Amino acid sequence: MSGYTLRGTAVTPFELVSHGQVEIAGGRVLYVGPRKHPYGEVFDHGDDLICPGLVDVHVHGGAGYDAMDEDPETMDGISRYLAAGGVTGFLATTQTAPRRELLESVKRIAEAAESGLGGARLLGLHLEGPYLSEERRGAQHVDAIRTPDTEELGALHAAAGGLLRMVTLAPEVPGALEAISWLADQGVVASAGHTDADYDTALAAFGHGLSHVSHLYNGMRGLHHREPGILGAALTDGRVSVELIADGHHVHSAALRLAALCKGPAKTVLVSDSIKPAGLPDGEYTYRGRRMVLRDGLVRLHDGVIAGSSIRLNDAVRVMVEEAGFSVSEAVQMASHSPARVLRLTPGKGKLAEGSDADVTIMDWGFNVKETIVGGDTVYRSDT
């Protein structure tokens, strides 16, 4: 498509430009600022929010698809499902599994990245496990949890063909600090999650290059005033960014506010942690051999353990604004620029500025997605 102009409220995301204009050509942003003589065809979105595309670094699946499924339609299905939630880029996230199964999943996902997907762009892989705390495993398969092994990590890294971007592990398990150093050396983000780490262990992990914490609060010990644990370490140490599942269920709005105030929008990363039944009607589903119940936006195992969310990032932005009290600019930053920065994809992604990638999400002021644009091309448009 040749060049065109979007009109609406431009969210850079660091500032809001009312009566703004965003010009796009050749898959890039040419201009962001106040309205002026337009370039090419004009699409007027009233006062809707024209934002940088949302980036989700923690997605297992949705719309009946799981990133580890063998079905060749899987990644395209997830990609289109996410685009309808304003997501323009994502990390396909695996779960704890035996070595062979994990390797095969990683290979399949890396292959899928090469075939064009119809919605959000697959930016890489996030391995959640298998090097986790048994005690804090949440819905992860306990049988396949094991201690870190850099030989296995090397095999997974090779299978991913350069697409391995993040690994969630528990820093307190034997061998974890070596694994963290190894990952940091490869340029892969080492993230703490499903961990029982205490404060001192957390600091040791940060010193070895751990730079991110997966779904802060969930799958870790709580904050105690004499032993603040990894939670207290993450909230107070400027070296790490933190993920929040802002779905209105996983974390109380006051806890969301506390974390994002401590970290600031730049180090707060909204994630969906969405799983296979997300986006489907309430009911019972089978997910990796286990029965799950989706009800009122929450997916649980039969024993009541929360297994993941059913939101997309536009919903997380809504929760951060309407329930946790942040501005539109701050909340959009947490879902676009902050995750893009964690993945070292800035300045190209995460921001609307001259020369940035034309990944754009257009939402109304209720954060309903109207249109999603990836590389200058519309991949989703709502009927309403």
Ligand SMILES: [Zn+2]
């Ligand atoms: Zn998890």
